[in-house]
Amino acid sequence: MQIKDVTNYLEKLAPLSYAEDFDNVGLLVGNYNTEVTGVLVTLDTLEKTVDEAIEKNCNLIISFHPIIFSGLKRLNGNNYVERVVLKAIQNNIAIYAIHTALDNVKQGVSGKMCEVLGLQNPKTLIPKKGTIKKLTTYVPNNNAEKLRNKLFEAGAGNIGNYDNCSFNTTGIGSFKGSDDSNPSLGKKGEQVFAEETCITVTYDSFRESTILKTLFNNHPYEEVAYEIITLNNKNQNIGMGMIGELPKELNEKEFLNFIKETFKTDCIRHSELLQKSIKKVAVLGGSGSFAINAAIKANADAYISADFKYHEFFKAEKKILLLDVGHYESEQFTKNLLVDYLNKKISTFAIILSEESTNPIYYI
Incomplete structure (x- = not known):
């Protein structure tokens, strides 16, 4: 099986045309006609990720985030991006990024968040136009x-x-x-x-x-x-974020503890508690402050995402509970989603979940 056979499966799940205009998705390093020995699935492609691929005989890395986001003018190894690309090329390892193409499909990043939270009747939060x-x-x-x-x-x-x-x-x-x-x-x-x-x-x-x-x-x-x-x-099956309902209402403290346990974090930044029950929940993996107003308009009791700035918490305006669980934490289940999907499609070589954490943020 060649790389293009694997990426064809991925693009049935998340067509690249659904990616946002600013994004850089698809095969970033390598040749589509290369025979695949194994696939390593990761959130980010770092030097240690390439080392892991070498160790596990995987010549294709499926990465959620693109290692090349803006144009590279030189490859001298002066920063981590250049070093990753050089090491991948030197070891004949291809890198494919899926990013916002997967963000924008119903079975994608936010859909997986709904699944792990047990949200019922999930729907797209911000349906995409022009598709x-x-x-x-x-x-x-x-x-x-x-x-x-x-x-x-x-x-x-x-x-x-x-x-x-x-x-x-x-x-x-x-x-x-x-x-x-x-x-x-x-x-x-x-x-x-x-x-x-x-x-x-x-x-x-x-x-x-x-x-x-x-x-x-x-x-x-x-x-x-x-x-x-x-x-x-608007395409109701394509777009950013999802919204659904918990099986039963939780008070805010119960809800926060549930989220901490589910997203495996001891630190959640959140807006003012409103002393009301939580039933309807909106989610969006990654940087999701742009969807706060959409979550309020959809009458969500709470909105879970990441990378909220200080002043963005004021947008809650006593209408919603905003939760910033962390960028990595909100997208951590994406690797499992891709591995499970590819394992159902391919049995001729290994589809391996990366064991390396690529989270660059630490808490004390």
């Missing part, structure tokens, strides 16, 4: 059913809990082929009026190349008329 597209095409009535079914098979027509969704109207299409044409209906130079079906389907943006290939391969016309529009509709 749904609409295809409209025109096909002879006799070919409409076949084409429509092929588009469904390719993943078009999925809306939330429903699939095989489309809108169809019939009408009359017209065309006249030039001397260089090869029309499937009528003859060159002949004006043709054909009974056609207009088929409209929506699809996730990452499927576009597959959808278009299916359209062209199954449409009878030499020149396929089609339109693609990017919709502003």
